[in-house]
Amino acid sequence: MKLSIEDLVDVGRGAAFLGTGGGGDPYVGRMLATHAIQEFGMPELVAPEDVADDAQLCTVAMLGAPTVLTEKAACGDDVDLAVRRMEKYLGRSIDAILPVEIGGVNSMLPIMAAARCDLPLVDADGMGRAFPEIQMVSFNIYGVSCTPLVVTDDHLNSLVVDTGTAKRAEDLVRVASIEMGCSVILSSYSMSGADMKRTAVHGTMSLALEIGRAIARGRHNGNPIDALIRHLRTTPYYSECRVLFTGKVTDLRRETTRGFAIGHCRLSALDSSDRVMEVTFQNEHLVARENGEVRAIVPDLICMVDSETAEPIPVEALKYGQRIRVIGVSAPPVLRTPEALAVVGPQAFGLEDAFVPIENLPESSTSSASPRGTQK
Amino acid sequence: MKLSIEDLVDVGRGAAFLGTGGGGDPYVGRMLATHAIQEFGMPELVAPEDVADDAQLCTVAMLGAPTVLTEKAACGDDVDLAVRRMEKYLGRSIDAILPVEIGGVNSMLPIMAAARCDLPLVDADGMGRAFPEIQMVSFNIYGVSCTPLVVTDDHLNSLVVDTGTAKRAEDLVRVASIEMGCSVILSSYSMSGADMKRTAVHGTMSLALEIGRAIARGRHNGNPIDALIRHLRTTPYYSECRVLFTGKVTDLRRETTRGFAIGHCRLSALDSSDRVMEVTFQNEHLVARENGEVRAIVPDLICMVDSETAEPIPVEALKYGQRIRVIGVSAPPVLRTPEALAVVGPQAFGLEDAFVPIENLPESSTSSASPRGTQK
Numbered sequence: 001m002k003l004s005i006e007d008l009v010d011v012g013r014g015a016a017f018l019g020t021g022g023g024g025d026p027y028v029g030r031m032l033a034t035h036a037i038q039e040f041g042m043p044e045l046v047a048p049e050d051v052a053d054d055a056q057l058c059t060v061a062m063l064g065a066p067t068v069l070t071e072k073a074a075c076g077d078d079v080d081l082a083v084r085r086m087e088k089y090l091g092r093s094i095d096a097i098l099p100v101e102i103g104g105v106n107s108m109l110p111i112m113a114a115a116r117c118d119l120p121l122v123d124a125d126g127m128g129r130a131f132p133e134i135q136m137v138s139f140n141i142y143g144v145s146c147t148p149l150v151v152t153d154d155h156l157n158s159l160v161v162d163t164g165t166a167k168r169a170e171d172l173v174r175v176a177s178i179e180m181g182c183s184v185i186l187s188s189y190s191m192s193g194a195d196m197k198r199t200a201v202h203g204t205m206s207l208a209l210e211i212g213r214a215i216a217r218g219r220h221n222g223n224p225i226d227a228l229i230r231h232l233r234t235t236p237y238y239s240e241c242r243v244l245f246t247g248k249v250t251d252l253r254r255e256t257t258r259g260f261a262i263g264h265c266r267l268s269a270l271d272s273s274d275r276v277m278e279v280t281f282q283n284e285h286l287v288a289r290e291n292g293e294v295r296a297i298v299p300d301l302i303c304m305v306d307s308e309t310a311e312p313i314p315v316e317a318l319k320y321g322q323r324i325r326v327i328g329v330s331a332p333p334v335l336r337t338p339e340a341l342a343v344v345g346p347q348a349f350g351l352e353d354a355f356v357p358i359e360n361l362p363e364s365s366t367s368s369a370s371p372r373g374t375q376k
Numbered sequence: 377m378k379l380s381i382e383d384l385v386d387v388g389r390g391a392a393f394l395g396t397g398g399g400g401d402p403y404v405g406r407m408l409a410t411h412a413i414q415e416f417g418m419p420e421l422v423a424p425e426d427v428a429d430d431a432q433l434c435t436v437a438m439l440g441a442p443t444v445l446t447e448k449a450a451c452g453d454d455v456d457l458a459v460r461r462m463e464k465y466l467g468r469s470i471d472a473i474l475p476v477e478i479g480g481v482n483s484m485l486p487i488m489a490a491a492r493c494d495l496p497l498v499d500a501d502g503m504g505r506a507f508p509e510i511q512m513v514s515f516n517i518y519g520v521s522c523t524p525l526v527v528t529d530d531h532l533n534s535l536v537v538d539t540g541t542a543k544r545a546e547d548l549v550r551v552a553s554i555e556m557g558c559s560v561i562l563s564s565y566s567m568s569g570a571d572m573k574r575t576a577v578h579g580t581m582s583l584a585l586e587i588g589r590a591i592a593r594g595r596h597n598g599n600p601i602d603a604l605i606r607h608l609r610t611t612p613y614y615s616e617c618r619v620l621f622t623g624k625v626t627d628l629r630r631e632t633t634r635g636f637a638i639g640h641c642r643l644s645a646l647d648s649s650d651r652v653m654e655v656t657f658q659n660e661h662l663v664a665r666e667n668g669e670v671r672a673i674v675p676d677l678i679c680m681v682d683s684e685t686a687e688p689i690p691v692e693a694l695k696y697g698q699r700i701r702v703i704g705v706s707a708p709p710v711l712r713t714p715e716a717l718a719v720v721g722p723q724a725f726g727l728e729d730a731f732v733p734i735e736n737l738p739e740s741s742t743s744s745a746s747p748r749g750t751q752k
Contacts, residue, residue: 157545164533
């Protein structure tokens with residue numbers, strides 16, 4: 001299967017939704033991918049089951065604060081260099097590029113890398129969403145080493161990191177990425193086709209495309225939020241979903257610190273009730289609380305979209321007064337196991353709340369209305 | 377030529393002197409080297425001119441704040457790993473180990489590395505002293521790339537850094553070293569035998585040995601400072617030397633910050649005059665000022681020794697009330713060229729004073745007496 005350049009708009013929109021506020025602005029990624037495709041051609045998208053068990057894969061991604069990614073994008077040579085350094089260190093050539101996260105800009109970077117390196121792209125990733133840290137990925141949770149891990153920058157400086165644990169690699173790469181300008185190219189999680197099949201979240205590139213298309217179709221029909229929710233309910237991973245809140249941004253605290261975009265956003269209800277939702281983020285949204293009660297919590301997805309167009313709004317684009325719907329979505333089941341929650345659950349982000357699947361959390365009486373009910 | 381384990385005491389003492397306050401406590405290095413020699417045998421010390429032009433060399437050193445190096449030494453496996461990673465990245469085996477600096481602990485690390493890896497050790501280095509940063513080395517000044525640069529730690533994590541400039545590598549490695557505990561093993565400046573002959577400071581391992589022996593002989597004869605000065609005057613690089621000051625430590629400010637030991641030490645004259653010397657350091661001593669006038673300045677060597685035993689005193693061992701002689705020594709000529717001063721001169725350390733060779737600086741009327749004159 002091949003994507004078209006036109007598909008990239010839908011993939012990008014779907015990926016921005018799955019980015020849950022983080023993952024970097026997909027617009028930047030789409031420009032990078034489009035440019036690469038125009039120069040090198042569109043890569044083949046292969047289903048995970050069609051990858052040979054002994055194929056050598058690696059991931060390619062951007063890492064850094066999304067607030068910086070939008071200003072300091074990949075130059076292309078840094079992407080090639082990351083793959084070349086990985087091949088050099090492994091002592092064998094890479095057979096296909098595997099997305100590490102489907103959320104945001106990192107849905108596009110692998111397309112760019114696959115196009116530039118003339119390699120197929122695997123229709124899968126390690127999250128089915130976005131997460132801020134390197135170890136927060138199904139590959140790591142289920143035993144694939146994140147190292148050797150290659151970091152490159154637009155000055156074509158490179159690092160190869162080889163550590164005992166993914167968390168150690170994360171700590172090292174984070175300080176290096178800050179020193180390299182808060183935005184770098186990363187190649188990691190080199191693995192066999194067999195390990196990919198065992199540990200990846202399958203089919204997520206196609207899922208991002210279909211989510212993006214659902215929003216586009218909904219706009220055409222004047223009902224994008226409804227179309228989005230209805231489509232999500234048909235997907236394998238994201239079927240438990242609901243509009244958590246409809247409100248406008250009344251408080252926003254967002255800092256680029258420790259190499260992350262960290263802060264919270266407060267929304268006040270549009271229905272003139274005194275209901276308030278506060279969403280906390282570290283690049284991605286971590287927990288959504290309505291008047292103090294948890295309505296959705298990581299690793300489940302908390303997505304903010306424009307209340308009219310359903311356009312996903314990344315953290316760095318949040319503005320005072322914006323009208324937003326907050327949508328909660330179930331995470332892929334591989335992220336909800338006890339071993340996964342140890343790595344990507346609330347405690348991994350320093351939160352005290354236990355993980356409760358969104359389908360088991362109480363709904364606000366007002367926001368629990370079907371999307372149709374809150375549609376104007 | 378082979379050193380003996382007994383020689384290590386003299387090499388260590390000479391290297392501590394050439395470390396100009398930095399370079400890490402040679403005692404730690406000597407313990408590491410002794411242990412390695414007892415287990416693996418003493419490596420061959422080869423003269424630079426006896427190394428084949430097409431031999432593949434690399435340096436091995438510890439990097440970090442000397443205040444931390446004394447507490448967190450190499451474990452041995454980290455040293456082997458650094459050499460193995462370098463070989464892997466270069467795609468060829470290393471033929472000999474080259475010291476990067478002769479000052480302090482890094483006179484010993486290469487002995488340890490050569491013993492463990494069963495490789496010869498080259499009698500040369502890139503400084504003829506110690507400096508705090510990776511780019512401050514004759515290899516870099518005269519065109520040898522410091523990268524690929526391997527960093528390892530005692531948990532056997534590794535980084536391979538490949539950058540356009542040595543300063544960029546320094547910035548990256550410094551933040552990584554802090555993250556890895558402020559003390560790491562470094563392998564860098566891989567080069568051919570021909571490049572080593574062209575760029576290295578030759579014979580410095582032997583020179584450290586002879587300086588250490590001169591101090592030991594002087595102690596035997598009751599006159600170690602005199603013996604040290606007289607010996608230095610016979611050496612090829614260190615012949616311009618003088619006792620700058622004799623005093624006791626009356627003020628000491630020493631912080632471990634940005635991965636360095638940074639601060640200054642003030643000495644008051646023992647002769648009941650109001651003369652005061654202030655010595656500023658960044659790991660190594662940078663400038664010695666007597667009542668505000670420069671008496672010696674980097675890259676010339678500023679060495680503090682115990683006023684009775686001539687034992688070199690590293691920055692981390694400085695104590696209030698200590699009686700010290702400050703000795704100024706000419707740097708090897710390759711460090712005094714305009715291209716070298718751009719990298720290791722006063723401005724490279726943020727100082728405003730111009731470099732003036734010690735032999736052209738005025739002497740204090742009191743301290744200018746010959747060493748014999750200030751000997752008790």
